[in-house]
Ligand SMILES: Nc1nc2c(ncn2[C@@H]2O[C@H](COP(=O)(O)OP(=O)(O)OP(=O)(O)O)[C@@H](O)[C@H]2O)c(=O)[nH]1
């Protein structure tokens with residue numbers, strides 16, 4: 004009986020911190036994106052290719068969550084942008100407090116894009132607001148086109164679906180039209196891009212989406228400053 008109130012209390016404390024973080028991000032014109040997927044769908048690969056495409060001097064930083072290792076931070080640090088690992092020690096999602104702590108040594112004035120890779124999990128991260136502007140869910144074609152129906156919360160809450168590993172389509176039974184239909188059944192009008200992090204296919208669409216969102220955040224920030 005008392006499990007529900009406890010959970011509510013934890014979540015409302017998380018929401019309080021997330022709200023503060025969101026206000027700080029907006030005040031500094033930082034676009035924060037929270038990447039969520041099941042383990043191995045390609046979050047780190049998407050971030051690697053994205054960072055690889057940025058000219059040096061971009062005001063971008065990355066936080067990456069993992070239950071146990073710092074493998075992803077090592078992969079992402081190769082591109083010369085600031086990267087911090089958040090090791091959750093068993094917890095299946097990032098929370099706003101973890102993000103707040105990880106940001107303590109960075110000046111938000113120096114950033115305009117913060118990319119947050121969540122722990123690989125399609126369930127728990129959906130319940131924890133990190134103060135991000137948008138959640139992005141990554142689904143690979145090796146996982147089955149029914150996933151939006153089975154894990155609706157994360158597809159409903161995410162602004163964009165990145166359908167990854169399209170290079171594998173000839174080898175796996177994945178009906179991409181059905182996947183898109185399922186995502187939009189859960190989240191009408193959901194934006195979807197199809198990519199392969201291995202070949203780079205579809206990256207123009209993903210980069211266009213990102214550039215558009217960065218422009219929007221910048222415009223809002225400038226407008227707010229007047
Ligand atoms: N064929 C193919 N493999 C891919 C693609 N993107 C990622 N992979 C592979 O999928 C595996 C997992 O990719 P990661 O980027 O580590 O996945 P992740 O979502 O960050 O995984 P966790 O952090 O463990 O949740 C790696 O072996 C990648 O090389 C793709 O577009 N095509």
Ligand SMILES: [Mg+2]
Pocket residue numbers: 046047048075120
């Ligand atoms: Mg990863």
